Amino acid sequence: MGEFGDILVTAVLRGGIYALMALGLSLVFGVMNIANFAHGEFYMLGAYFAYFSFTTFKLGVIPSVLIAALLAFAVGVIVERGLFYPLRKRSKKNWLMNTFLLTLGVSIILQNGAKLMWGSRYRGVTSYFGGTISVGTMQIPNDRIFAFAVACIAIAIFVLFLNKTKLGRAIRSVSMDETGASLVGVNLNMIHTLTFGLSCMLAALAGACLLPLTPAFPVMGINPLYKSWFVLILVGMGNLGASIVGGLIVGLLETISYFQFGAGWQDVISLAVIIVILLVKPNGIFGKKGVKSAAE
Amino acid sequence: MLELQNLNVGYGYLQVVWDVSLKIHQGEVVAILGLNGAGKTTTLKTIAGVLTPKSGKILFNGQDITGLPTCQLVKLGLSFIPEERNLFTAMTVRENLLMGAYILKDNAEVKRNLDYVLELFPRLAERSKQLAGTMSGGERQMLAIGRGLMSKPKMVMLDEPSMGLSPKNVLVVFDAVKKLREEKVTVVIVEQNVNTTLSVADRAYVMEQGRIAMEGSSEELAKDDHVRKMYLGIA
Numbered sequence: 001m002g003e004f005g006d007i008l009v010t011a012v013l014r015g016g017i018y019a020l021m022a023l024g025l026s027l028v029f030g031v032m033n034i035a036n037f038a039h040g041e042f043y044m045l046g047a048y049f050a051y052f053s054f055t056t057f058k059l060g061v062i063p064s065v066l067i068a069a070l071l072a073f074a075v076g077v078i079v080e081r082g083l084f085y086p087l088r089k090r091s092k093k094n095w096l097m098n099t100f101l102l103t104l105g106v107s108i109i110l111q112n113g114a115k116l117m118w119g120s121r122y123r124g125v126t127s128y129f130g131g132t133i134s135v136g137t138m139q140i141p142n143d144r145i146f147a148f149a150v151a152c153i154a155i156a157i158f159v160l161f162l163n164k165t166k167l168g169r170a171i172r173s174v175s176m177d178e179t180g181a182s183l184v185g186v187n188l189n190m191i192h193t194l195t196f197g198l199s200c201m202l203a204a205l206a207g208a209c210l211l212p213l214t215p216a217f218p219v220m221g222i223n224p225l226y227k228s229w230f231v232l233i234l235v236g237m238g239n240l241g242a243s244i245v246g247g248l249i250v251g252l253l254e255t256i257s258y259f260q261f262g263a264g265w266q267d268v269i270s271l272a273v274i275i276v277i278l279l280v281k282p283n284g285i286f287g288k289k290g291v292k293s294a295a296e
Numbered sequence: 297m298l299e300l301q302n303l304n305v306g307y308g309y310l311q312v313v314w315d316v317s318l319k320i321h322q323g324e325v326v327a328i329l330g331l332n333g334a335g336k337t338t339t340l341k342t343i344a345g346v347l348t349p350k351s352g353k354i355l356f357n358g359q360d361i362t363g364l365p366t367c368q369l370v371k372l373g374l375s376f377i378p379e380e381r382n383l384f385t386a387m388t389v390r391e392n393l394l395m396g397a398y399i400l401k402d403n404a405e406v407k408r409n410l411d412y413v414l415e416l417f418p419r420l421a422e423r424s425k426q427l428a429g430t431m432s433g434g435e436r437q438m439l440a441i442g443r444g445l446m447s448k449p450k451m452v453m454l455d456e457p458s459m460g461l462s463p464k465n466v467l468v469v470f471d472a473v474k475k476l477r478e479e480k481v482t483v484v485i486v487e488q489n490v491n492t493t494l495s496v497a498d499r500a501y502v503m504e505q506g507r508i509a510m511e512g513s514s515e516e517l518a519k520d521d522h523v524r525k526m527y528l529g530i531a
Contacts, residue, residue, distance in 0.1 A: 166398065173384045173395050179346060180382030184443065185370035185399035 005136045007255050013144050015251025016151035017206050021224050022231035022243040023155060024202035030175040030238030031195045034084065034099040039203050039228060040221025041110035045072050046204025047216035048114065051123045054211070061128045065150065068208035069201045076200025079106060080193045088192070107221075114218040124215025147209040154205050155244060158198075162240070171195055175238070233274055236284030245286075297322045297451060297482050298343070298374075303352035305335075305342045311350070312338045314506045320451075323480040325473065327493045327514070329527060330503035336486040337379060339503070340453050344376035345369055356451075370399050373450035379459055381440040385429030389420055392428050392439055396446030405448075413442040416472055434465030441472060451482040458489045470496055490527040494518045502527075 025039045049068035053059045059067065083102055091098075129142040162168035173181040174191045182188055206224065207216075214220060227250065235246035250270065257269035277285065298320040305313040313335040320326050328336045341347045343354055345366040354362045356374055369376075384392050393413060397406040414421040417438040423431060428439055437457060444452060454473070458466040466489065473496050476483050487493040494500060494514040502510040502523065510517065517523050524530045 166394075169387070169391060169395060170398060172387065176384040176386055177382045179366075179378070179380075180384060181395075182346075182366040183344070183370070183376055183378070183382060184395050185367050185447065186395075187365075187367045 002137070003259070006138050007252075007259050009135050009138060009140070010258075011252040011255040012248065013140070013148045013251075014255060015248035016148045016155075017210060017247075018227050018231055018250050019244045019247025020151040020154060020202055020206045021228040022247050023158065023240060024199035025228045026232055026238055026240050026243040027171075027195060027202075028199040029232070030240065031171055032084070032099075032192050033096060034103065034196075035096060036103045036199070037100065037225065038079075038103040038106040038110060039199070040223070040225030041107050041114075042072050042076065042200040042203035042221070043207035043224045044114060044216065044218065044221040045075060045110065045200075046207030047211050047214070047220060048118060048123070049204065050208035050211050051125065051216045054125055054128075055123075061146070065205065065208040069205045072204030073197040073201040076197040077193055079200075080196035084196065085189060085193070111218045111221070118216075118218070120218055122215040122217050125212050127212045128209075141212075143212040147206075147213070150205060150209045154202065158202070159240075159244075167194075230270060230274060232284075234277060234284055236286045239284075239286055242284070242286035249285075297324075297357060298484070299353075299355040300339070300343070301353040301355070303339065303342060303354065304350045305338050305347055305352075306350055307347075312506050313342070313349075316352075316503075316506075316508055318501055318508060318511070320482060320484060323482055324499060325477045325483045325485065325497045327497035327500040328484065328486045328503060329488075329490055329493065329500055329517075329523075330509075331526075332488075334503040335506040336503050337455055340376065340455050340484070340486055341378075343453065344374070344378075346376075346378075370447055370449070373447075374453070375444040375447060375449035375451070376453045377440050377444040377455065377457070379455040381436055383428040383436060383439060383443070386427060388425050388427055389431070389439055390424040392443050393420070393446050396443035399447055406446075409446050409448055413445055416445070416475060417442055417468070419468075434461050434468070437461060437465065437469060438472075441469065445476075449481070451484070452476060453484045453486075455486050456488065457485065458487065458492070466492065490523070 021039070021043065025036055028034050028036045046068045049071045050064045053064035053067045054061065083106065084099060087098060087102065127143055128146060131142045132139040133142060133145060162172055170181065170186045171191055171194070173186060174188060178188060231243055231246040231250050234250065235242035253270050253273060254266040257266045261269065300316055300318050303313055303316045304311060316339055328339065330336050338347065342349050345364055348363055352362070353360060356372060359372070361369060361372065384395060387395070393410055394406065397409055400406050419435055420438055420442055423435060428436065431439065441454070441457065457469045461469065470492055473483055473485065477496065485493060485497065494517060497514050499513050500511070500517050501508050502517065510520070510523070
């Protein structure tokens with residue numbers, strides 16, 4: 001194993017969660033054409049929901065995580081029905097810009113709403129499972145393995161859902177051609193609401209299973225939001241399959257810079273790489289002009 | 297089966313379709329002919345709910361469907377196959393066809409319709425695993441028609457199906473229309489390929505500058521001096 005192995009293991013554990021976050025962001029961009037800057041707030045909500053289920057209501061780990069995901073799905077549905085749906089009815093002009101501003105507003109409201117309701121102190125749990133497991137020379141906390149496992153399972157289920165079920169196929173069809181989708185009888189409003197809810201659910205899952213590692217606080221969503229945007233810009237917007245790979249690439253990049261240059265440098269290195277990639281390939285590594293999401 | 301009453305449609309301030317009324321009966325193949333910009337496609341798109349009329353009524357089987365969202369019309373048995381095809385380019389041929397049967401709940405029925413479409417266009421069966429975006433124009437048109445038939449519609453509206461196709465593929469497409477006619481499916485077909493269209497249609501409407509200029513049976517129109525001069529290029 002040696003140092004190389006350590007880097008690889010750390011990178012994969014990190015990257016799995018990034019992939020989970022980026023997948024939701026990419027989905028909403030591909031299907032609804034919304035650049036969602038409130039994605040991190042659903043990560044935050046997931047962490048809070050899991051915290052209260054786990055500590056206040058004394059539910060087990062898995063029920064807490066599932067409840068967090070379901071509640072975030074509900075919040076996502078309410079946000080979509082209450083904000084984006086009326087906007088879509090009224091105007092489609094400047095849609096990308098208008099929805100971008102709308103998501104910024106949602107982000108501010110959710111952050112401050114959380115501060116108002118739960119205060120700005122850290123709310124965390126020391127551990128879900130406790131204990132460590134040794135991989136090569138490293139001791140890895142079980143909670144990290146748990147988070148990674150949840151990310152993998154969620155991504156696998158989600159990709160299967162998109163590719164093998166009728167509803168999943170309908171979501172993909174809307175991302176490729178809205179007119180075509182409505183011509184075969186797909187209800188666009190329903191698909192949009194469902195997509196937004198699912199995206200919020202994926203973000204909340206990430207927040208919920210990382211609770212032992214990062215405690216819940218109102219502005220905790222900013223960092224994961226930037227990370228997921230980083231992934232999307234890196235691999236190309238709205239390409240679901242690529243955002244999974246992208247999550248792992250970003251995980252690897254950060255871990256290498258962490259090991260080589262020390263803590264604090266990972267963002268510098270990552271952002272420098274982003275700039276270079278945007279200069280050379282403005283559509284991202286896997287980005288092609290005009291090709292939208294397909295999780296093949 | 298389908299009736300338009302004094303339909304007026306436009307884009308913003310520009311009105312394209314003026315006071316169009318027409319009637320299509322069960323089991324008929326009806327052509328709408330006209331030059332570019334005559335308002336044929338706009339009329340079809342309005343019936344399909346893609347555009348909303350400024351005034352007028354659309355009745356389908358006696359039910360008022362004016363302003364109904366597109367996704368509900370398929371459930372009533374009305375299928376629109378647009379000129380742009382609107383295929384799902386990153387999906388396989390098979391997935392595209394299955395999406396065409398999205399509204400059907402019964403898997404056995406989906407299977408039956410899939411077999412039917414693959415028999416109609418054997419080419420699609422050979423290409424079932426290929427991505428729709430990588431196919432030739434003719435194959436894409438077959439796929440668009442196939443997808444439109446997957447829901448077993450009562451009425452099919454075809455917008456310029458022969459556009460940009462090779463003569464061989466035009467024949468394949470019109471053979472499919474003939475087959476639908478034998479099966480008593482109502483077909484509305486918008487075309488610029490007047491000669492071939494009149495040979496498969498029972499009746500036709502001629503649109504000029506957004507209005508219905510003429511109507512009549514295919515034989516009558518094919519003999520009409522104005523039609524021969526304007527559309528068939530025969531003096």
